[in-house]
Amino acid sequence: MRPATASAPLEVSNDPWRTWGVTVKRLVDEAPNIFTIELAFNDPRVASEYRFEPGQFNMLYVPGVGESAISIAGQTSAKTLQHSIRAVGSVTRAIQRGGVGMQLGLRGPFGTSWPVATPSAPAAVHDLIIAAGGIGLAPLKAMIASVVHNRTQFDRVSVLIGARTPADLLYHLEYDQWRQAAIDVQLTVDRPDDGWTGQVGVVTLLLERLTLPHPTATRVFTCGPEVMMRYVAKSAESRGIPSQNIWVTLERHMNCAIGLCGHCQLGPEFICKDGPVLGFDRVRRWLSVYDL
Numbered sequence: 001m002r003p004a005t006a007s008a009p010l011e012v013s014n015d016p017w018r019t020w021g022v023t024v025k026r027l028v029d030e031a032p033n034i035f036t037i038e039l040a041f042n043d044p045r046v047a048s049e050y051r052f053e054p055g056q057f058n059m060l061y062v063p064g065v066g067e068s069a070i071s072i073a074g075q076t077s078a079k080t081l082q083h084s085i086r087a088v089g090s091v092t093r094a095i096q097r098g099g100v101g102m103q104l105g106l107r108g109p110f111g112t113s114w115p116v117a118t119p120s121a122p123a124a125v126h127d128l129i130i131a132a133g134g135i136g137l138a139p140l141k142a143m144i145a146s147v148v149h150n151r152t153q154f155d156r157v158s159v160l161i162g163a164r165t166p167a168d169l170l171y172h173l174e175y176d177q178w179r180q181a182a183i184d185v186q187l188t189v190d191r192p193d194d195g196w197t198g199q200v201g202v203v204t205l206l207l208e209r210l211t212l213p214h215p216t217a218t219r220v221f222t223c224g225p226e227v228m229m230r231y232v233a234k235s236a237e238s239r240g241i242p243s244q245n246i247w248v249t250l251e252r253h254m255n256c257a258i259g260l261c262g263h264c265q266l267g268p269e270f271i272c273k274d275g276p277v278l279g280f281d282r283v284r285r286w287l288s289v290y291d292l
């Protein structure tokens with residue numbers, strides 16, 4: 001986030017408890033029970049100061065209902081923030097019901113981001129594998145947009161997407177744009193429908209079939225059900241990708257988002273501030289403990 005200057009004195013990042021007013025400008029149904037909202041800050045000064053890194057999340061607050069952690073899926077050219085949400089409980093269902101025009105509170109951004117090379121640290125990555133399951137594509141979407149933008153910093157980039165059915169594939173209108181940026185986009189579903197001619201099976205199948213010319217210079221970023229991420233990591237390691245090159249993003253119930261309430265603790269890690277993006281080596285031990 002940009003440091004405050006005389007012309008921008010709000011210092012959006014300085015107070016993690018400060019909730020900014022936002023308006024739902026657009027709501028798009030992505031898949032059964034999953035929708036994407038675009039949020040505009042009510043105060044244009046906040047809009048101009050707000051910065052996030054791909055992989056971070058916001059706390060979205062529905063007055064009178066509650067607050068939930070939701071990953072930042074992207075930012076539009078009009079500077080609205082995109083969040084893709086599965087309607088599962090009180091907050092997420094209230095946002096779905098509220099629709100366009102709804103007033104929400106937003107705190108953030110919080111948490112760690114995907115360690116992609118940046119203009120200030122180029123050439124850190126040669127090849128990239130992005131593996132997503134279901135709504136797990138949401139925390140990866142802003143990172144894919146950043147890769148498209150900085151495409152020359154990478155050699156081979158593969159995006160492997162798994163979903164239960166073809167109707168559950170998120171952001172399908174974006175795949176062509178990613179492919180035009182020389183990104184290898186591969187899809188697989190658990191249950192095909194009549195029109196499906198693509199792969200059937202789990203996302204690790206796609207990884208197992210990938211050609212990996214530079215395994216030690218390949219990074220893997222994955223998000224989805226934890227069992228899927230464990231298998232992605234196992235498969236990547238078996239292909240010669242070092243475990244320190246593998247990152248996962250984790251979800252736990254959280255209240256404060258700043259490491260105080262302890263709800264999101266996983267072993268010694270607080271998912272809100274040490275994560276949500278964490279090196280697989282750091283969490284491997286905890287992910288193997290049932291129900292932790």
Ligand SMILES: Cc1cc2nc3c(=O)[nH]c(=O)nc-3n(C[C@H](O)[C@H](O)[C@H](O)COP(=O)(O)OP(=O)(O)OC[C@H]3O[C@@H](n4cnc5c(N)ncnc54)[C@H](O)[C@@H]3O)c2cc1C
Nearest residue numbers: 057068069070071084085086089090091092251252253276
């Ligand atoms: C870093 C991060 C990023 C996230 N990004 C996204 C995202 O991009 N999109 C998205 O849809 N979701 C995301 N989530 C998940 C989202 O925050 C939760 O689903 C949230 O609980 C939804 O709030 P709710 O009030 O609608 O549902 P809740 O009322 O919280 O209920 C959601 C579900 O969790 C169960 N539950 C409720 N409380 C607990 C508890 N204490 N322990 C265990 N289970 C409980 C409920 O029974 C229900 O099945 C993210 C979570 C984290 C931590």
